[in-house]
């Protein structure tokens with residue numbers, strides 16, 4: 001009996017299509033298809049089922065290298081600096097993280113370092129109220145680095161477990177905004193040595209190949225220590241994490257799957273690779 | 278650069294040669310790579326390349342132009358054709374108040390675009406009213422209210438309402454009472470697969486009967502652009518697209534995908550966070566950007 005249909009070269013077209021449609025990009029698609037074809041030539045793959053299983057294995061292998069949960073116990077306060085392009089889901093993700101840490105019995109503080117966008121401070125204050133968390137803020141238009149400094153100082157003085165800094169969305173191509181972020185990070189470290197302990201990049205799963213250059217640019221400029229992929233409750237697959245995992249090896253901490261503060265799940269390579277196809 | 282890569286694939290043809298199915302095979306592959314790298318949808322790219330192939334075969338290569346140049350020209354022209362050669366302006370004709378409704382996925386730039394549209398319409402001599410109908414997102418109403426005050430535009434006070442439909446009813450009455458002729462209705466971001474939220478939009482649209490239903494889409498959107506655009510268009514019958522965040526370095530292939538799959542015109546592009554950053558869509562510029 002043959003398990004699944006027997007295969008020829010064209011069976012691999014389906015793999016190529018699935019990977020490209022997932023936003024994995026050409027490069028990793030060619031690498032994975034070639035790896036599977038090699039296995040087929042060596043007789044290790046003999047059916048369509050084998051191909052599917054082989055693909056899942058290859059994908060999981062890559063993603064397991066970036067499956068590394070965030071441990072916030074090493075420092076008090078543990079300072080998380082969030083960043084990312086406009087509309088990626090930073091502010092909402094911060095609320096979800098705060099809920100997670102509060103449920104663990106930790107004390108959490110917010111730093112409202114988006115002093116630019118209309119009603120950004122009001123937005124984080126709504127979340128803070130729902131979570132019964134304080135917000136360190138200054139008036140709209142003030143220096144975000146000054147807020148970061150105040151928030152770090154306050155977290156330290158109050159013995160807060162986790163400080164989460166919200167920042168304004170920014171396109172990685174805007175050098176003045178990238179300089180502003182460097183200053184925010186630097187000033188945080190001035191107030192508390194070693195801070196921020198996590199530089200968390202938030203990326204929207206509906207992005208295409210631009211997610212890769214976003215990640216590279218933010219990483220080169222600031223050193224990204226973790227990522228969150230948001231909006232995976234939609235139909236986009238976020239396949240760009242394959243080339244990012246392979247070339248940048250940045251841990252993917254969490255995945256966002258909705259708009260409420262419970263809609264955050266830890267990144268698991270196996271679950272992700274299953275959902276990819 | 279694509280043109281250079283194409284020149285390499287055409288090394289074999291010179292001067293009076295013709296483009297044949299055989300000698301353009303490698304060139305088609307190079308264009309396919311460029312399109313996929315630019316986030317053009319896989320299936321859309323496939324169909325597009327078929328049309329390029331038909332157009333290209335038999336093409337005369339003159340001594341004044343290299344085969345690579347001829348081929349790029351064919352691809353570029355086909356892209357411009359697909360993207361819509363003529364800019365379709367915003368239609369706000371009809372007895373006032375006329376409505377423009379902004380819809381789309383979470384975070385695509387609707388609220389900011391509403392502010393930008395208000396400035397655009399004011400310059401055209403209209404008297405817009407910004408209508409916040411996002412009752413879900415924390416401080417969404419405050420956000421549009423602040424935007425309105427930044428640009429000196431009236432914003433309907435939606436605070437305290439919990440029903441977008443009621444907001445539209447009251448806003449329309451307010452506009453009529455105050456001589457405002459164009460309602461710019463900002464809606465909550467939603468997934469195209471959220472049936473309940475899409476139904477809310479259908480109901481809202483039925484009441485408003487907007488002259489323009491604009492799908493606001495992030496230019497960084499990847500392969501999923503076809504699903505998003507197709508669903509919003511099928512459920513709501515979209516009149517036009519606004520492509521935002523084109524001030525970044527995304528190639529914007531989503532523009533091709535959504536145009537191919539819905540046929541609807543891209544009316545504007547967003548090129549910044551400030552409220553004076555809305556521009557009319559230029560197909561030729563987009564075509565060059567996509568080709569890299």
Ligand SMILES: Nc1nc2c(ncn2[C@@H]2O[C@H](COP(=O)(O)OP(=O)(O)OP(=O)(O)O)[C@@H](O)[C@H]2O)c(=O)[nH]1
Nearest residue numbers: 086087088089090091092169231256257258383384
């Ligand atoms: N469906 C879904 N929506 C999300 C998710 N995360 C965030 N959102 C929504 O995306 C939109 C933008 O979220 P924000 O948190 O404001 O994004 P941001 O990165 O802080 O935006 P800026 O500060 O303007 O750059 C909101 O409507 C959120 O509710 C997610 O995982 N799934």
Ligand SMILES: Nc1nc2c(ncn2[C@@H]2O[C@H](COP(=O)(O)OP(=O)(O)OP(=O)(O)O)[C@@H](O)[C@H]2O)c(=O)[nH]1
Nearest residue numbers: 086087383384385386387388389466522547548549
């Ligand atoms: N750089 C840039 N940023 C933009 C553009 N348009 C909007 N933004 C930014 O993108 C982020 C999201 O914009 P919003 O207007 O809040 O998006 P939205 O679609 O209303 O979001 P939801 O209501 O949560 O669905 C904000 O930070 C805006 O300033 C643009 O053309 N370029």
Ligand SMILES: [Mg+2]
Nearest residue numbers: 090091114120
């Ligand atoms: Mg934010």
Ligand SMILES: [Mg+2]
Nearest residue numbers: 387388411417
């Ligand atoms: Mg909005």
